[in-house]
Amino acid sequence: MSIDHAPRTQTGQTAQSAQATEAAQTTPNAATALSTLDVLESEAIHIIREVAAEFEKPVLLFSGGKDSVTVLHLAAKAFWPAKIPFGLLHVDTGHNFPEIIRFRDETAQRFGLDLTVAKVQDYIDDGRLRERPDGTRNTLQTQPLLDAIADGGFDAVFGGARRDEDKARAKERILSLRDEFGGWNPSNQRPELWNIYNGRHLPGEHVRVFPISNFTELDVWSYIARENIDLPELYFAHEREVFNRDNMWWATGEFSVPREDEDVIRRTVRYRTVGDMSCTGAVESDAADFDSILAEVAATTVTERGATRADDRISAAAMEDRKKDGYF
Amino acid sequence: MTTTTTAETATTPETTTPEPTTAVVDAKTKTLLRFATAGSVDDGKSTLVGRLLHDAKAILADQLEAVTATSRERGFLGGEFDFALLTDGLRAEREQGITIDVAYRYFATDRRSFILADCPGHVQYTRNMVTGATTADAVVVLIDARNRPTEQTRRHLTVVSRLGIRHVIIAVNKIDLLDYDQTAIEAVEREVADIAAEVGLESPHIIPMSALAGDNIATTSDNTPWYQGPALLDLLETLPSKDEDTADLEPFRLDVQTVLRPQGGLAPGLDADDFRDYRAVAGQITSGRVSLGDEIDVHPAGIRTRVTGIDTADGPLQTAGAPQSVALRLADDIDTARGTVIAGAGTLPPARKELRAEVFPFTSEGLRTGDRVLVKTGTTTVKGIVTIETKRNLATAQTEAAEVLAGNDIGQATVKLSAELPVADFRAHGSAGAFVIIDPQSGNTLAAGIHTPEETA
Numbered sequence: 214m215s216i217d218h219a220p221r222t223q224t225g226q227t228a229q230s231a232q233a234t235e236a237a238q239t240t241p242n243a244a245t246a247l248s249t250l251d252v253l254e255s256e257a258i259h260i261i262r263e264v265a266a267e268f269e270k271p272v273l274l275f276s277g278g279k280d281s282v283t284v285l286h287l288a289a290k291a292f293w294p295a296k297i298p299f300g301l302l303h304v305d306t307g308h309n310f311p312e313i314i315r316f317r318d319e320t321a322q323r324f325g326l327d328l329t330v331a332k333v334q335d336y337i338d339d340g341r342l343r344e345r346p347d348g349t350r351n352t353l354q355t356q357p358l359l360d361a362i363a364d365g366g367f368d369a370v371f372g373g374a375r376r377d378e379d380k381a382r383a384k385e386r387i388l389s390l391r392d393e394f395g396g397w398n399p400s401n402q403r404p405e406l407w408n409i410y411n412g413r414h415l416p417g418e419h420v421r422v423f424p425i426s427n428f429t430e431l432d433v434w435s436y437i438a439r440e441n442i443d444l445p446e447l448y449f450a451h452e453r454e455v456f457n458r459d460n461m462w463w464a465t466g467e468f469s470v471p472r473e474d475e476d477v478i479r480r481t482v483r484y485r486t487v488g489d490m491s492c493t494g495a496v497e498s499d500a501a502d503f504d505s506i507l508a509e510v511a512a513t514t515v516t517e518r519g520a521t522r523a524d525d526r527i528s529a530a531a532m533e534d535r536k537k538d539g540y541f
Numbered sequence: 542m543t544t545t546t547t548a549e550t551a552t553t554p555e556t557t558t559p560e561p562t563t564a565v566v567d568a569k570t571k572t573l574l575r576f577a578t579a580g581s582v583d584d585g586k587s588t589l590v591g592r593l594l595h596d597a598k599a600i601l602a603d604q605l606e607a608v609t610a611t612s613r614e615r616g617f618l619g620g621e622f623d624f625a626l627l628t629d630g631l632r633a634e635r636e637q638g639i640t641i642d643v644a645y646r647y648f649a650t651d652r653r654s655f656i657l658a659d660c661p662g663h664v665q666y667t668r669n670m671v672t673g674a675t676t677a678d679a680v681v682v683l684i685d686a687r688n689r690p691t692e693q694t695r696r697h698l699t700v701v702s703r704l705g706i707r708h709v710i711i712a713v714n715k716i717d718l719l720d721y722d723q724t725a726i727e728a729v730e731r732e733v734a735d736i737a738a739e740v741g742l743e744s745p746h747i748i749p750m751s752a753l754a755g756d757n758i759a760t761t762s763d764n765t766p767w768y769q770g771p772a773l774l775d776l777l778e779t780l781p782s783k784d785e786d787t788a789d790l791e792p793f794r795l796d797v798q799t800v801l802r803p804q805g806g807l808a809p810g811l812d813a814d815d816f817r818d819y820r821a822v823a824g825q826i827t828s829g830r831v832s833l834g835d836e837i838d839v840h841p842a843g844i845r846t847r848v849t850g851i852d853t854a855d856g857p858l859q860t861a862g863a864p865q866s867v868a869l870r871l872a873d874d875i876d877t878a879r880g881t882v883i884a885g886a887g888t889l890p891p892a893r894k895e896l897r898a899e900v901f902p903f904t905s906e907g908l909r910t911g912d913r914v915l916v917k918t919g920t921t922t923v924k925g926i927v928t929i930e931t932k933r934n935l936a937t938a939q940t941e942a943a944e945v946l947a948g949n950d951i952g953q954a955t956v957k958l959s960a961e962l963p964v965a966d967f968r969a970h971g972s973a974g975a976f977v978i979i980d981p982q983s984g985n986t987l988a989a990g991i992h993t994p995e996e997t998a
Contacts, residue, residue: 246785247862248572249571256825256864266920296803298806399642411986413979415984431649
């Protein structure tokens with residue numbers, strides 16, 4: 214990124230004549246119409262700038278997953294040529310893919326940002342949290358997250374949640390108030406009007422901010438491809454040792470050990486979401502570049518969470534219940 | 542893929558696995574339309590939303606499977622399908638069978654991407670409708686053709702009219718239950734057109750439809766050969782969005798969010814020498830269009846200067862229009878900060894210490910004469926004191942003198958401000974004339990407001 218580029222068209226895109234011609238035939242006023250991705254990008258940048266200007270100490274939840282990578286990219290664009298004026302926070306369950314931890318650290322360094330890591334393992338080691346019988350650590354993240362927010366004095370916490378992910382998230386505001394206990398009160402949310410965001414909160418409360426609320430999974434992939442954003446290699450098709458459980462492919466590893474009746478085989482797979490090794494499955498796929506991933510996402514018949522997240526299959530209200538408790 | 546679910550085994554014809562959409566990558570070139578749906582509890586709104594999502598193939602197999610299973614548990618027999626389950630996202634909503642809050646849904650056709658704000662019509666209807674409608678380019682108001690327009694219909698149409706929604710679509714639903722009888726349906730259409738005219742809606746689109754049967758939703762129906770207008774989805778695909786309509790007509794305006802000065806810390810990879818004196822005001826263009834070299838006026842500095850740079854992280858632009866987020870470099874080194882307003886030369890609205898407004902209170906406390914509040918407009922928050930003037934009687938469309946507005950009322954008020962602000966006339970310039978009223982103690986959003994100086998109480 215530098216400021217001595219040749220001036221561009223108003224959309225900020227490079228010319229794509231075939232698609233532009235198609236757009237001209239199908240949009241009401243193509244001369245001035247911005248594309249969906251341009252509108253979503255501008256909306257996200259506006260939200261990020263609002264929050265950085267109005268809050269004392271924001272922080273960006275960064276897991277290395279595609280959604281938080283997208284928010285980070287948007288934050289860099291929002292403040293260019295200045296540096297992003299806040300740091301990163303990651304809740305490490307101890308069950309993360311090693312590739313993701315490496316990507317997280319490299320990314321923080323590349324952007325020159327402070328990275329705070331809250332470790333679930335520390336809580337288990339000193340007895341503040343107990344391992345669940347099913348082995349998942351997803352729900353165990355909430356306490357370390359809330360402690361890290363309080364200890365860091367963070368009053369605004371950016372996240373990469375999208376409204377198309379889940380029915381509870383479909384109802385959450387872009388600026389979502391959390392009470393002293395980190396809890397979300399879905400039945401009493403502030404109306405969100407025009408693009409005027411009300412981030413006022415009492416001492417002890419904080420606000421979660423979701424700049425890409427209005428992106429769909431396909432929008433995120435289209436945007437990542439357009440912007441050529443670096444992603445962890447797990448998102449692209451690769452060969453690895455996997456076993457099949459509950460119709461998902463699981464990577465073999467310390468936190469996902471096959472049972473005796475589960476055969477380990479080598480398959481070409483990729484991940485649609487990246488969570489814990491103990492609750493995130495892969496899909497069989499040959500999509501090794503942006504174009505083939507986009508084609509795959511566009512043709513999919515299953516939501517990303519339904520496809521690959523054991524934690525969201527628990528009940529229809531799994532996400533809502535976790536959010537009320539202070540989850541992401 | 543090994544993750545294929547078993548949706549194919551469901552009994553209803555609604556639950557076949559959707560065909561893969563042909564809309565592969567075109568968020569890159571497709572335009573976006575934001576619209577809201579409003580209706581009373583029995584008007585079939587959930588069915589309409591479910592139908593739109595289904596016909597646009599935006600419902601994926603695992604979602605459909607979950608809804609089909611729950612529909613069966615709820616006693617929807619013979620493969621009937623409770624579309625409401627797709628949109629009622631909260632536990633309390635599913636348990637009580639009601640919709641509490643606005644839900645956002647996403648779908649795309651080959652021609653356009655859509656964001657749908659699904660607004661419940663019965664509980665706190667103003668709060669929900671205003672929330673959904675303030676960001677909408679179009680609003681679909683549903684009525685049940687059998688029940689004719691109701692009190693609630695009049696309220697919904699009044700709210701969309703007062704909020705200046707550009708495109709209002711009245712969906713006369715459930716026409717299958719009138720046996721597609723042209724005379725009966727057209728009688729309902731005339732009645733609702735009269736109400737629309739009464740509340741100040743000039744030319745709403747009126748579409749006879751059956752969301753359940755799919756008439757006039759994705760395609761025009763053989764059951765209504767006398768209906769000459771478009772199907773709902775056709776209309777939504779071709780309506781211009783707010784910014785498509787106005788970016789070239791409206792005066793340029795940008796409310797400054799923050800000033801970008803990399804002296805405090807340069808983004809990695811940039812050369813400090815290139816940015817030693819860099820200073821730009823960052824914001825999202827509220828309205829209109831700006832080009833390099835344009836003369837602009839700056840509030841509150843009261844100075845006229847020129848735009849010497851329109852910057853983005855992707856490089857400088859020659860021109861930019863609403864709703865783009867940009868950073869502007871200005872010819873003169875003038876005092877700018879968050880809250881500064883930049884407008885095309887000669888188009889800055891007069892700075893005023895008093896707003897004459899229409900207000901939409903949301904909370905159970907309502908809004909009273911004498912309330913001391915915070916007013917947030919654009920990127921500025923100031924103190925304010927409210928004086929209620931009149932209340933709009935939604936049943937009769939008349940206004941009556943009042944000192945108190947309850948939650949979900951609509952009324953006129955003057956709001957005295959602690960600083961002079963160049964708030965635009967909402968009726969002429971849209972969101973540049975919008976504001977939010979905030980409780981200074983709890984921080985809660987008390988009301989939405991629009992500055993309407995030409996309208997007398």
